Amino acid sequence: MERDQAEQRVKELRGELEYHIDRYYNQDNPEISDYEYDQKMQELKKLEQKFPDLVTADSPTQKVGGTAKREAGVLVRHNVPMLSLQDVFSKEEVEEFVEEMIQQLDEPEFVVEYKIDGLSMALRYEEGELELALTRGDGINFGEDVTANARVIRDVRKKLKEPVEYLEIRGEVYMNSEDFQRVNKMQELNGKKPFANPRNCAAGTLRQLDSKVTKERGLSMFVFNIQQIRGMEISTHTQGYEYLKRNNIPVIDDYRLCRTKEEVWDAICAIGDNRGNLGYDIDGAVVKINSFAQRESLGATSKVPRWAVAYKYPPEEKETTLLDIELSVGRTGRITPTAIFEPVRLCGTSVSRATLHNQDFIDELDIRIGDHIQVYKSGEIIPKVRKVLKEKRPAGTVPYHLPGVCPVCGAKTQREKDTADMKCTSPNCPAQLERHIINFVGRDAMDIKGFGTVYVEELVRRGYLRDVADIYTLQEYREELIEQGIIGKEKNTDKLLEAIEKSKENDASKLLTGFGIPNVGKAAAKAILREFQSIDDLQKADAQALQAVNDIGEVSANCILDFFKNGQNKKMIGRLRKLGVNMKSKEQPAGDKFHGMTVVVTGTLPSLGRKEAAALIEGQGGKVSGSVSKKTTMLLAGENAGSKLAKAQELGIRVITEEELLAMLEES
Numbered sequence: 001m002e003r004d005q006a007e008q009r010v011k012e013l014r015g016e017l018e019y020h021i022d023r024y025y026n027q028d029n030p031e032i033s034d035y036e037y038d039q040k041m042q043e044l045k046k047l048e049q050k051f052p053d054l055v056t057a058d059s060p061t062q063k064v065g066g067t068a069k070r071e072a073g074v075l076v077r078h079n080v081p082m083l084s085l086q087d088v089f090s091k092e093e094v095e096e097f098v099e100e101m102i103q104q105l106d107e108p109e110f111v112v113e114y115k116i117d118g119l120s121m122a123l124r125y126e127e128g129e130l131e132l133a134l135t136r137g138d139g140i141n142f143g144e145d146v147t148a149n150a151r152v153i154r155d156v157r158k159k160l161k162e163p164v165e166y167l168e169i170r171g172e173v174y175m176n177s178e179d180f181q182r183v184n185k186m187q188e189l190n191g192k193k194p195f196a197n198p199r200n201c202a203a204g205t206l207r208q209l210d211s212k213v214t215k216e217r218g219l220s221m222f223v224f225n226i227q228q229i230r231g232m233e234i235s236t237h238t239q240g241y242e243y244l245k246r247n248n249i250p251v252i253d254d255y256r257l258c259r260t261k262e263e264v265w266d267a268i269c270a271i272g273d274n275r276g277n278l279g280y281d282i283d284g285a286v287v288k289i290n291s292f293a294q295r296e297s298l299g300a301t302s303k304v305p306r307w308a309v310a311y312k313y314p315p316e317e318k319e320t321t322l323l324d325i326e327l328s329v330g331r332t333g334r335i336t337p338t339a340i341f342e343p344v345r346l347c348g349t350s351v352s353r354a355t356l357h358n359q360d361f362i363d364e365l366d367i368r369i370g371d372h373i374q375v376y377k378s379g380e381i382i383p384k385v386r387k388v389l390k391e392k393r394p395a396g397t398v399p400y401h402l403p404g405v406c407p408v409c410g411a412k413t414q415r416e417k418d419t420a421d422m423k424c425t426s427p428n429c430p431a432q433l434e435r436h437i438i439n440f441v442g443r444d445a446m447d448i449k450g451f452g453t454v455y456v457e458e459l460v461r462r463g464y465l466r467d468v469a470d471i472y473t474l475q476e477y478r479e480e481l482i483e484q485g486i487i488g489k490e491k492n493t494d495k496l497l498e499a500i501e502k503s504k505e506n507d508a509s510k511l512l513t514g515f516g517i518p519n520v521g522k523a524a525a526k527a528i529l530r531e532f533q534s535i536d537d538l539q540k541a542d543a544q545a546l547q548a549v550n551d552i553g554e555v556s557a558n559c560i561l562d563f564f565k566n567g568q569n570k571k572m573i574g575r576l577r578k579l580g581v582n583m584k585s586k587e588q589p590a591g592d593k594f595h596g597m598t599v600v601v602t603g604t605l606p607s608l609g610r611k612e613a614a615a616l617i618e619g620q621g622g623k624v625s626g627s628v629s630k631k632t633t634m635l636l637a638g639e640n641a642g643s644k645l646a647k648a649q650e651l652g653i654r655v656i657t658e659e660e661l662l663a664m665l666e667e668s
Contacts, residue, residue: 128163594622
């Protein structure tokens with residue numbers, strides 16, 4: 001690769017990595033797997049090694065972790081940096097590290113232990129009493145004070161049995177599989193979005209402002225290092241573990257002490273073989289020098305200690321047999337095929353299902369019922385089918401084709417123009433009704449607390465709900481609902497009925513979102529209702545008026561027109577009106593300084609939270625978007641703006657500071 005090409009690729013990779021670092025560390029909502037992220041980071045490292053003049057101080061290869069978030073709590077300065085570990089991906093890299101240590105040190109011992117997939121936290125004890133808990137934050141300067149939440153974590157000791165003058169320890173806060181499943185079940189019952197994986201749940205829970213929520217969810221912690229100690233001499237990592245265990249502090253005690261590269265690799269393989277049997281997630285194995293004196297002599301770079309590496313296992317894959325292909329119908333009528341296969345254990349959980357997306361995906365794999373297939377977990381979260389082992393294909397298998405009729409209601413299906421999606425053509429399909437109501441009661445729409453999926457399915461099955469308007473007639477059946485226990489006992493039933501009644505007062509933008517009109521989500525619904533002010537006014541709008549709304553194009557406008565022309569929808573809206581559901585917008589902008597503008601907010605602002613800044617912009621008629629595009633009017637950027645800032649500059653979009661935003665708002 002020539003230098004000009006390398007410079008362009010480095011720029012692209014840095015933008016992508018900054019974006020994904022922000023999603024992982026600061027939003028606790030990663031979009032790609034650890035493996036995919038690691039591949040991008042490795043590519044960037046190799047390019048920077050080949051072209052050293054391209055290395056910059058703000059490159060992701062030179063930085064640690066995310067940013068310390070003011071919203072989560074008081075910022076605390078690190079006494080000891082909470083550095084990352086150097087990642088390695090092959091046996092050769094592990095052996096190279098071990099050989100290098102043997103050359104530099106006098107008979108070094110290596111500790112090989114689990115790398116827990118969670119959120120780093122340090123605990124500080126003074127005279128045996130827990131004084132402070134802080135997150136990793138930026139890893140070098142500041143972390144977030146999470147002491148109140150740490151005190152309710154069951155594995156955190158408030159007092160040491162063998163107190164010392166000062167002790168700082170570092171560990172990983174995580175959520176075990178059992179607690180994660182319990183929390184997600186409660187999320188669903190309460191009508192809230194489930195967490196994507198245990199790590200996201202643990203990170204979000206640790207940063208909760210309400211420690212009661214942290215206690216209810218049930219976090220765990222393993223300590224993996226003594227950062228600093230005064231008042232006692234401890235010379236090795238394993239001695240430190242013995243001291244911590246005497247104080248009932250959970251440590252990663254299933255470790256191996258090794259002296260040769262062969263022993264180290266055997267220990268890594270043993271951990272890899274056992275990771276499917278653990279009750280929590282790990283994302284690798286750590287190899288570290290046992291002696292503290294030897295660690296100190298090796299020191300650290302600006303990002304990683306020189307005395308440890310983290311081996312990252314390749315994505316786990318298993319062979320199994322495809323038993324069946326199950327079809328489900330979504331809210332829009334889209335039919336999704338799902339592979340049902342002999343259960344296998346992947347990344348610690350039993351897996352027996354994976355989406356096959358659509359007919360094109362099935363044809364591309366040439367997957368057939370009875371086939372031997374290779375399955376894996378994308379990002380160690382979502383089960384997927386990698387490939388068909390055609391050399392093992394049994395005789396008599398036939399190509400699979402989606403049926404011409406809906407598997408739920410029997411109506412004809414048709415393929416959507418310019419897509420690979422097959423859809424049910426009946427608007428009265430029960431499966432569509434369930435998904436439609438789930439969307440309607442969800443957080444982004446009418447936000448009816450406690451109206452979980454289980455209740456929706458049961459109420460549809462028993463005939464209480466035939467469209468969304470029926471939600472507001474459930475009060476008439478209170479005694480029946482209590483008697484049959486559909487929602488629970490009297491207290492639970494009344495609580496849900498009260499939430500339904502309260503939702504009648506919602507802004508009309510929530511109602512419009514709940515209608516589930518294609519291409520009309522939460523942001524678009526707000527923009528539309530700011531223009532038309534009521535559902536009644538919106539029903540009278542023509543295509544030209546709709547397209548005058550910011551970000552509403554021809555396709556979206558036609559979807560809206562089609563929805564309001566439909567006779568069943570007209571009847572449903574009429575019933576909602578009679579039942580007392582608000583049809584008017586309450587969120588009228590205070591002014592129009594940002595009318596017609598699309599603004600993206602990114603980074604840490606000096607005084608405003610991002611939500612607060614967004615509210616100010618929307619209050620002046622602007623639209624706040626989560627991503628930068630050619631349609632973006634301006635970018636409000638704070639510290640660590642990352643890839644969004646880079647993209648805005650590349651597109652020539654105006655970038656403003658918080659000070660400039662406030663000045664614009666003050667202008668007469």
